[in-house]
Amino acid sequence: xxxxxxxxxxxxxxxxxxxxxxxxxxxxxxxxxxxxxxxxxxxxxxxxxxxxxxxxxxxxxxxxxxxxxxxxxxxxxxxxxxxxxxxxxxxxxxxxxxxxxxxxxxxxxxxxxxxxxxxxxxxxxxxxxxxxxxxxxxxxxxxxxxxxxxxxxxxxxxxxxxxxxxxxxxxxxxxxxxxxxxxxxxxxxxxxxxxxxxxxxxxxxxxxxxxxxxxxxxxxxxxxxxxxxxxxxxxxxxxxxxxxxxxxxxxxxxxxxxxxxxxxxxxxxxxxxxxxxxxxxxxxxxxxxxxxxxxxxxxxxxxxxxxxxxxxxxxxxxxxxxxxxxxxxxxxxxxxxxxxxxxxxxxxxxxxxxxxxxxxxxxxxxxxxxxxxxxxxxxxxxxxxxxxxxxxxxxxxxxxxxxxxxxxxxxxxxxxxxxxxxxxxxxxxxxxxxxxxxxxxxxxxxxxxxxxxxxxxxxxxxxxxxxx
Amino acid sequence: xxxxxxxxxxxxxxxxxxxxxxxxxxxxxxxxxxxxxxxxxxxxxxxxxxxxxxxxxxxxxxxxxxxxxxxxxxxxxxxxxxxxxxxxxxxxxxxxxx
Numbered sequence: 001x002x003x004x005x006x007x008x009x010x011x012x013x014x015x016x017x018x019x020x021x022x023x024x025x026x027x028x029x030x031x032x033x034x035x036x037x038x039x040x041x042x043x044x045x046x047x048x049x050x051x052x053x054x055x056x057x058x059x060x061x062x063x064x065x066x067x068x069x070x071x072x073x074x075x076x077x078x079x080x081x082x083x084x085x086x087x088x089x090x091x092x093x094x095x096x097x098x099x100x101x102x103x104x105x106x107x108x109x110x111x112x113x114x115x116x117x118x119x120x121x122x123x124x125x126x127x128x129x130x131x132x133x134x135x136x137x138x139x140x141x142x143x144x145x146x147x148x149x150x151x152x153x154x155x156x157x158x159x160x161x162x163x164x165x166x167x168x169x170x171x172x173x174x175x176x177x178x179x180x181x182x183x184x185x186x187x188x189x190x191x192x193x194x195x196x197x198x199x200x201x202x203x204x205x206x207x208x209x210x211x212x213x214x215x216x217x218x219x220x221x222x223x224x225x226x227x228x229x230x231x232x233x234x235x236x237x238x239x240x241x242x243x244x245x246x247x248x249x250x251x252x253x254x255x256x257x258x259x260x261x262x263x264x265x266x267x268x269x270x271x272x273x274x275x276x277x278x279x280x281x282x283x284x285x286x287x288x289x290x291x292x293x294x295x296x297x298x299x300x301x302x303x304x305x306x307x308x309x310x311x312x313x314x315x316x317x318x319x320x321x322x323x324x325x326x327x328x329x330x331x332x333x334x335x336x337x338x339x340x341x342x343x344x345x346x347x348x349x350x351x352x353x354x355x356x357x358x359x360x361x362x363x364x365x366x367x368x369x370x371x372x373x374x375x376x377x378x379x380x381x382x383x384x385x386x387x388x389x390x391x392x393x394x395x396x397x398x399x400x401x402x403x404x405x406x407x408x409x410x411x412x413x414x415x416x417x418x419x420x421x422x423x424x425x426x427x428x429x430x431x432x433x434x435x436x437x438x439x440x441x442x443x444x445x446x447x448x449x450x451x452x453x454x455x456x457x458x459x460x461x462x463x464x465x466x467x468x
Numbered sequence: 469x470x471x472x473x474x475x476x477x478x479x480x481x482x483x484x485x486x487x488x489x490x491x492x493x494x495x496x497x498x499x500x501x502x503x504x505x506x507x508x509x510x511x512x513x514x515x516x517x518x519x520x521x522x523x524x525x526x527x528x529x530x531x532x533x534x535x536x537x538x539x540x541x542x543x544x545x546x547x548x549x550x551x552x553x554x555x556x557x558x559x560x561x562x563x564x565x566x
Contacts (some may be wrong), residue, residue: 087482124548127483180529181544228511267482271507274486281487285549299548307479307510308530344479 015391016095017049023100024276031283041276048272049392052091055269056393062258064399067336069245078334079327081380081403085263085339087270088393089404090130092383094273095390098150099133102157106132107284109161114292121168122288123187123300126281127274131189131408132157138382142420152423156416160189167191168300170448174352176462177455178309183462186352187300190345192409194353195440197364198447201353204360215358217310224317233320234263237338240324263339306348311356316342319365323405326369335376340406346372355455368411375410376403378417471563474503475520476543477510477527484526485509488546492524495556501563522562524555 021042028038067079093099106129113119136153143149168185171194175186204210226232238259242252306312323337343365350364380403387393387402395402407413415433422430449467456466476492478485485507493505508516510527517523517536524543541558545551 127487179527183550184544184548229515230509230511267509271482271486274483274507275490278487278490282491289549299550301547302484304479304484304510305526305544305547307477308525308527310530313511 017046021046027100033279033283037279041279044272044276048276051269055265059262062255063338066241066245066255073246079336080334081377081401082336083338083340083376083405084402086404086406087266088402092387092392093130093134095392096133096137098136102129102132105158106161109158111291113165114297119165119169120297121165121185121187121300122297124285125187125300125302126284127277127302128188132160135160137386139420141382141385142417143423163192164189171352173452173455174355177459178356179305184299184301186303188303190303190349190408193349193411195444196411197353199443200367201364204363210359213359217314217358220314221310228313231260231264234260303348309351309356311351311358311361312348314358315347315351315361315365318362319343319347322366323369326373330370330373333373333377335373335403335405337405340404343372343406345406345408372405372410375407375414376405378414379403471521472503473520474505474522474524475508475516476524477508477513479510488526488543491546499560501560503563
């Protein structure tokens with residue numbers, strides 16, 4: 001085993017931007033891609049990595065510098081971790097040497113569960129495989145980077161795949177009621193946080209006047225206009241950070257442009273990852289669909305099929321100032337919200353659960369914010385350590401940490417990692433969640449059928465029938 | 469109007485829309501259609517629609533109340549693989565119309 005680990009370490013020394021294209025090329029050939037296509041996918045992956053490293057090196061220090069200036073000026077602030085959003089989180093996760101093994105893991109579990117009739121969802125979303133890599137890598141790090149820790153890391157990733165499929169099954173009518181797209185479900189792991197949001201929504205539902213507030217999300221979304229665009233959001237944050245940091249006019253103006261640039265360019269570069277992985281995704285889809293011809297299943301997709309719901313963006317924009325406010329006042333928080341300040345995964349999950357009710361999705365998101373800030377703070381050392389280990393991003397000493405505020409299913413991840421921490425001899429708060437998690441699971445299965453029925457009654461049901 | 473510029477929208481303009489755009493690009497190339505396909509962020513939809521001829525949307529339900537100046541097609545088949553041919557046929561027909 002040591003020999004294996006040493007071998008991996010020696011490969012890692014070359015750098016993921018060189019190693020991963022090679023692995024990608026081999027993987028591409030293995031799943032039956034044409035050599036020219038596999039080579040193209042591999043090369044593009046290398047370009048994406050190199051692009052992210054290069055730009056990160058240029059852009060990184062603006063934010064920590066402003067953060068440190070804020071901390072020095074304003075007593076009580078303790079920002080140490082900087083939210084660079086999912087693009088940076090995904091790059092770090094793909095660089096984990098075992099990341100590509102999450103493809104076969106996800107596909108195998110899905111095929112077994114379909115064959116056994118444990119799910120009706122065929123998840124073709126190969127892009128979000130990287131979340132499983134994050135989980136595997138962080139579990140391995142939490143448990144001490146041993147081969148056993150690695151095995152448990154894969155176990156946790158596998159558990160996540162199972163839960164995503166079950167979650168897709170149990171949210172299908174609710175997704176259909178919002179999108180009216182038949183034949184699909186959302187198998188994205190963000191929806192797993194419904195687990196702890198569901199009981200909270202049921203409490204909110206009992207407050208009589210809440211349900212009577214009428215809003216027009218479509219109208220509000222139109223009013224957001226240009227403020228919804230990434231670069232405008234980035235610029236506004238740059239302005240706020242510059243003022244809080246006590247910069248002079250030139251300093252503030254520079255930070256405004258830098259922040260707008262970061263939030264605009266990272267997604268552009270990260271788009272190359274998606275293009276590189278598109279043919280792999282397609283090959284995996286064909287592979288799976290060939291195995292279940294004529295069977296009745298539906299296709300599990302990534303969350304953006306929900307991105308057209310107006311309540312999502314309105315909730316996100318309303319939540320952003322609170323994210324910053326909570327980041328300043330919560331004593332345990334060290335995360336400076338930035339690239340994912342509209343906390344998409346939280347607001348989308350709240351919107352699905354609240355079925356488009358803006359008031360309730362907003363309240364659920366506000367209640368969820370402290371959890372997401374807690375998770376971003378908790379996982380910051382893990383992101384930063386993995387980035388250093390894999391040589392993904394160079395972070396100079398004393399420059400704080402990288403993190404990701406919008407971490408998907410942040411609440412469930414925190415609970416699961418607390419439970420895993422018991423293996424390190426830390427019984428609290430893990431022992432608490434050993435009791436809480438089964439109760440939440442019981443509540444989930446007890447109430448999700450009711451929610452599905454209610455959604456189907458509104459939409460008329462996916463197949464034209466309301467499930468029993 | 470012949471279709472020259474096609475936009476594919478998703479939540480961030482990164483993952484899903486790029487996967488769908490890549491597939492669309494390839495399928496159109498196979499059919500001999502010479503069109504530029506771009507993945508965009510749905511939050512920029514209104515401004516991007518001004519410089520495009522066709523929107524292929526993975527959120528077809530969202531096009532209703534947006535009063536876009538261009539036609540919208542349901543892009544879900546690009547993701548699920550179900551009904552792709554019909555979608556491509558439609559685009560090819562639109563592209564060849566003079």
